[in-house]
Amino acid sequence: xxxxxxxxxxxxxxxxxxxxxxxxxxxxxxxxxxxxxxxxxxxxxxxxxxxxxxxxxxxxxxxxxxxxxxxxxxxxxxxxxxxxxxxxxxxxxxxxxxxxxxxxxxxxxxxxxxxxxxxxxxxxxxxxxxxxxxxxxxxxxxxxxxxxxxxxxxxxxxxxxxxxxxxxxxxxxxxxxxxxxxxxxxxxxxxxxxxxxxxxxxxxxxxxxxxxxxxxxxxxxxxxxxxxxxxxxxxxxxxxxxxxxxxxxxxxxxxxxxxxxxxxxxxxxxxxxxxxxxxxxxxxxxxxxxxxxxxxxxxxxxxxxxxxxxxxxxxxxxxxxxxxxxxxxxxxxx
Numbered sequence: 001x002x003x004x005x006x007x008x009x010x011x012x013x014x015x016x017x018x019x020x021x022x023x024x025x026x027x028x029x030x031x032x033x034x035x036x037x038x039x040x041x042x043x044x045x046x047x048x049x050x051x052x053x054x055x056x057x058x059x060x061x062x063x064x065x066x067x068x069x070x071x072x073x074x075x076x077x078x079x080x081x082x083x084x085x086x087x088x089x090x091x092x093x094x095x096x097x098x099x100x101x102x103x104x105x106x107x108x109x110x111x112x113x114x115x116x117x118x119x120x121x122x123x124x125x126x127x128x129x130x131x132x133x134x135x136x137x138x139x140x141x142x143x144x145x146x147x148x149x150x151x152x153x154x155x156x157x158x159x160x161x162x163x164x165x166x167x168x169x170x171x172x173x174x175x176x177x178x179x180x181x182x183x184x185x186x187x188x189x190x191x192x193x194x195x196x197x198x199x200x201x202x203x204x205x206x207x208x209x210x211x212x213x214x215x216x217x218x219x220x221x222x223x224x225x226x227x228x229x230x231x232x233x234x235x236x237x238x239x240x241x242x243x244x245x246x247x248x249x250x251x252x253x254x255x256x257x258x259x260x261x262x263x264x265x266x267x268x269x270x271x272x273x274x275x276x277x278x279x280x281x282x283x284x285x286x287x288x289x290x291x292x293x294x295x296x297x298x299x300x301x302x303x304x305x306x307x308x309x310x311x312x313x314x315x316x317x318x319x320x321x322x323x324x325x326x327x328x329x330x331x332x333x334x
Contacts, residue, residue, distance in 0.1 A: 014318070018327070020038050026305040027255055059248075062282070064278045064281035071274050074108070078091070089116075095108045114136075116139075119266050120267045122265040132198075133156060152190070155178070175194050190230065191232070191233060192233070204321075207329060216307060222246075222247060223300075226297035226301055227291065241257060244258055250302070251304075259276075259280070259283050261273075261280065
């Protein structure tokens with residue numbers, strides 16, 4: 001795929017050629033459930049599916065069973081709150097005091113955070129990025145990942161990251177990270193993410209460009225830290241898409257979508273999140289097992305490829321936008 005870019009005399013549309021352009025950075029955006037036109041000259045359908053299945057097996061990416069007892073407890077608390085049998089504070093406390101396994105406890109904490117802040121009914125006006133981050137995204141993701149007792153922190157970034165200090169300014173700051181500290185210093189980054197308000201949901205050019213940005217940051221983190229994998233997050237409105245970036249072979253990074261979660265806009269719609277518990281457990285399992293230093297760091301070091309500067313990547317695609325252009329990832333957002 002990377003070599004085919006040299007055959008193009010004209011700049012490509014970013015929206016319709018995202019996979020090709022990501023391949024220039026040695027990243028293969030891989031979703032076995034989709035077979036984009038840009039992939040067909042390079043892989044037949046069976047090959048594409050087999051590669052996806054191989055990566056999922058290699059890293060233990062699998063669906064988690066629905067914990068029926070836990071989801072019943074969640075639904076019961078929400079039902080009592082919505083029907084005004086208990087108040088907001090009691091509902092939040094009920095979630096956070098449940099005796100649950102560690103990962104399910106994190107989900108209960110995230111839902112409890114939402115209970116304490118969501119409006120009873122959806123607000124009709126669109127929210128801006130700051131309100132989106134503070135009222136929806138932060139409550140949910142911090143509940144899942146923030147763990148100060150284990151030196152893990154969910155952060156909105158206000159300054160350049162360590163990996164980006166030598167990079168060009170146009171891509172020097174991701175929106176969020178989940179970082180592990182060592183003493184009083186930041187040590188390793190486990191997750192990078194980008195967030196845009198819902199007004200960008202049909203701007204496929206911006207969505208694709210942001211995904212390239214988060215892929216490059218995740219790749220740099222994996223390379224410099226010699227990790228098994230890095231979690232990448234793309235947020236459009238209240239829709240959160242989780243990806244796993246790994247390095248399974250020489251100079252080939254794979255980026256696989258793990259789950260798409262839409263954060264509810266109100267208490268009345270919060271019960272719908274309970275049905276996504278198994279997807280959230282899948283993400284948390286990958287975070288715990290794969291976003292760690294590689295068991296054989298010398299193998300990862302040998303496989304690493306140089307990071308193509310963003311300025312070079314931008315030379316591959318046209319800066320023109322057209323919302324009518326088809327886009328491989330547009331169905332992930334709404």
